[in-house]
Amino acid sequence: MNIDDLYRVVRERRTVKVLGTVDEPTVVPTEVAMIRDAQVREAVLAAGMAPFHYPRSKEIAEPWRAYHLWNEQTNALATYLSEELGDKTKIPQLCAACSALVLITWLPEFPGAEEEKQRVIEEEHIAATSAMTQNLLLLLTGHGMGNYWSSGGVLRTPAFFDHLGISTGERLMGAIFIEYPEMSDDGHVRKAGALREKRSTEWVRDLG
Numbered sequence: 001m002n003i004d005d006l007y008r009v010v011r012e013r014r015t016v017k018v019l020g021t022v023d024e025p026t027v028v029p030t031e032v033a034m035i036r037d038a039q040v041r042e043a044v045l046a047a048g049m050a051p052f053h054y055p056r057s058k059e060i061a062e063p064w065r066a067y068h069l070w071n072e073q074t075n076a077l078a079t080y081l082s083e084e085l086g087d088k089t090k091i092p093q094l095c096a097a098c099s100a101l102v103l104i105t106w107l108p109e110f111p112g113a114e115e116e117k118q119r120v121i122e123e124e125h126i127a128a129t130s131a132m133t134q135n136l137l138l139l140l141t142g143h144g145m146g147n148y149w150s151s152g153g154v155l156r157t158p159a160f161f162d163h164l165g166i167s168t169g170e171r172l173m174g175a176i177f178i179e180y181p182e183m184s185d186d187g188h189v190r191k192a193g194a195l196r197e198k199r200s201t202e203w204v205r206d207l208g
């Protein structure tokens with residue numbers, strides 16, 4: 001492994017929000033989708049090598065779940081959100097522009113727990129899912145794919161989970177909007193993360 005490459009990917013990862021048009025959504029050519037969708041699938045599985053502290057269930061130990069939505073589905077979603085739900089946020093435009101969307105959820109085990117041990121387990125389920133999510137962003141960056149970790153807006157509502165057949169016992173960790181490099185030269189509006197320029201190194205200290 002080349003450590004410089006690893007640093008480069010960590011430093012190059014950045015939020016790229018791509019806003020499209022619901023009436024004229026981005027269409028990923030089949031030959032591009034064949035290669036890139038497979039890379040996303042592989043990246044999601046590799047992201048699942050993140051650490052996790054507590055087994056969430058006997059059947060599936062990991063505390064996270066991931067759901068792919070490919071280009072045709074994100075385009076249909078853009079129309080559904082905009083026209084049927086009347087969603088006025090940027091989410092339909094993001095769905096219209098993206099090449100793929102990965103929804104990452106985590107599974108609460110002790111909602112509303114007062115006992116400290118249970119609260120710690122809950123926090124560590126979130127921490128592990130967050131690590132898995134960042135793994136995915138780094139792998140997408142390494143593939144040259146634009147990516148944006150969004151809280152999800154309407155996508156995090158129980159009604160939307162029901163619509164997709166996701167259990168409402170799950171909580172959205174992030175809606176990861178992905179843009180394949182072949183689709184990036186399209187004149188869409190692109191926005192950076194609002195806090196990108198606020199970064200510092202003031203959060204680190206030597207103790208003692």
Ligand SMILES: Cc1cc2nc3c(=O)[nH]c(=O)nc-3n(C[C@H](O)[C@H](O)[C@H](O)COP(=O)(O)O)c2cc1C
Nearest residue numbers: 013014015149150151152173174192193194195196
């Ligand atoms: C848990 C989480 C949720 C986020 N949700 C949103 C969001 O809903 N809207 C948004 O504009 N950015 C969201 N972001 C992205 C941040 O705005 C972005 O990371 C920050 O501005 C720094 O920019 P950078 O990612 O380019 O370094 C989210 C980031 C995280 C970690």
